[in-house]
Amino acid sequence: MSRSNQPRRPVSVPVIAGLVALLAVAAGAAVVVRRMGRTPVQELGVYSGRHYNTDKELYRRFTEQTGIRVRLLEGKDDALIERVRTEGANSPADVLVLVDAARLDKAAGMDLFQPVSSKQLDRDVPANLRDPQGRWFALTRRVRMVVVNPAMVDPATIRTYADLAKPALQGKLCLRNNRSVYNQSLVADQLIQRGEPATVSWIKGMVANVSQPFYTSDTPLARAVAKGECGVALVNSYYVGRMLAGLSGEADQSLAKQLKVVFPDPAHVNVSGAGVTRNSTQAEAATRLIEFLASPSGGEGYAEANFEYPLKGYGSSAILKDFGPFRDDGVSVQQMGEKNRKAVELMQANGWS
């Protein structure tokens, strides 16, 4: 293998350049061929901050019903908002689906949605779950609920979110950190209902009850309560639903069965929702898609696969039925979004890091 006097010619620059060019041409050709092979059908572009495989199933059903194809891009809500904004008039997105009140309000505030008037949406989406100007509409609901380890804490002592600040829970409460948009919206919700002074003392009381470092996700939080590492915690309803359904294994299923679920009365309800983008030239088709997703038949599918609640009622899932009923506190999602920034400030200032 001695190559000292005959060094092998390495791959030279032109060859590499040629390869790159070839790849580029091939990619371009592939795109063109795909375009040519298509019969012209109507296509809707959807940017979605939700990412559940089951959503795709619903878009397929919509296509079957209407013949309108859905092209999907799932991403992080904030990046999608930025993308629609910078793409401006060139944006291929017709519908923007976002998770959480704060983000829907942010996008509306940036003027990314066009107002839509639809009798069907007005009928199917409760007034507090849509933008008063018709720029966005909720599609699914989720509840920030309390999970309790009955061996450590008597579930009957917790009736409201305010009860989590009681000194009796000293050292037993575990919380997710303030980066969680679910917690941010809960604080915004309490701000609207109870005003700033009460909310501040509630945050302080809860933080005083926390002995473990703040968690970074909901599922480990629910597990910690079931295992008795915490007595009480706040989690989104669908995480417990998934565990109970055995989606994350048998061990999780049996852990979740040991949890006692408490809906504070009234309960804080958050949403995922959608609107038609400001520059969409297919507002009518886009509205049809949102109508389909918000309709009882479509919406139930959108919500249920992820153990979320449909816009009205409790859906048909046995697991959600077992959780029992809850009373929505009726706070407008739009106001919750507006208060997000204030909520984060209060959390940061009072030790909820």
Added chain:
Amino acid sequence: MLLGLAVWLICLLALAPLIGLVQFAFSGAAAQPLDLGPGGLLQLGNTLTLLLLVGVIGAVLGTTTGWLTASCSFPGRRWLAIAQLLPLATPAYLLAATLVDLGSRNGLRVHGLAWSVLVLTLSTYSYVFLLGSESFAVSGRRQIEAARSLGVGPWGSFRRVALPMALPSIGAGIALSGMEVVNELGAVELLGVPTLSVGILQRWQNDGDPQGAVGLALAALVIVSVLVGAERQLRHRSRRWGMGSPGDRLQPWPLSGWRAALAQVITLSPPLLALGFPLLWAVSSWDQMHGESIQDLIALTLRSFALALLAALLTVAAGLVLAISKRWIPQVLLRRITFLAGMGYAVPGAVLALALMLLGGPWALSPLLLLVWGYADRFLAVAKGGLDAGLERIPPSVDEAATGLGCSWLKVLQRVHLPLLRGPLLVGALLVFVDTVKELPLTFALRPFDFDTLSVRVYQYASDERVGAALVPALLILLLGLAAAMALVPTLERQRGPH
């Protein structure tokens, strides 16, 4: 002339997003451009702590594994050399997610700085390993032979000869791992360690102040540039040139007995940990490994592969032009600019994505084009690091001799530099390939419709707290990285001659 044009063009392309960011940062009504907000000091402290610890541990680990696999022989050496790439191919956020999940199932709280150091060291030490071992394999052979004939042992020849000669490469590796640490987001968020990049995103998302976020990101970039620049200045004083040509062979130090066993343990641990945690998870929770259809997985893999190949070729070509230009165009200004152009890696991916959106939006540029541009911009540092170090090993007298014989720079490149730079070129391509396959923020933010990749799926599932579904695409990412390593490492090995 042609070279000059090419260099300026590449620099312009590389710097355009950064310039756009500067403009953007000053365009808004950012209240206080450098105000970190509440918790800012903590975030800065965490970032610096991680930088220091990951840098030191990664340097020791990478140098040790690099030296052992390049200059010693022990059973399994060849495979263990290839295995060193596995940790690099493991996305840090996946490692963090599996650890958090495993811990929470088994009553162990995986949280905080120590775990972050573990995860980040694992996922970045390979930079030092790859660049270092390439250097150990080719440089200073004659010096080592000379030292040996004078009775210097393996440890002595490592300490006195090989290590000083490999310092430029090791430094470049540490710089790369440092940049990765500065912009890592997913893993530190999951482990509950607020760092600067967390603060930057907080600024953007919660305060609705993207300008302020960008200002912060640029400040972080300045910190990193200063660190890297300082390292180069220090190294400049201790320049050494070595003429390792593929022809002369270095007899590796044979290790046997407990020494061989120790070498095996040291080189096996990191890949075992990186691969072990996800596999342990898979074995303990096989009842939830559901997710994609085979068809879907193939499509995801092909997209990841094509993007990574394209990015690797483009980036290495651009890196080569920049690295070569420093030898032929002695302009201080150009040198500064090329240095800055190689800094895109230190900008958090999400911020770079924003910059590219700002650039591409008004022009309606194709998202795929933006995406590849972003990769090349981000990983230019990765490609360039090894090349710069490789070029530093080539004595300028070689260029002078060649030009004295009437060769143009292109001829010198073809006949002298490229053959000597094969190692760094391959390593650079390999690193960019692996990095692109696991890259997340850019891919997530810039990809077109219906164009998911493996890393996108992994993240979607992991961030939705469904680790089980994330594992199969994650293992495919590892496989792609491993395949790339198996394709390129033997070529690197060949340079060392047979054992």
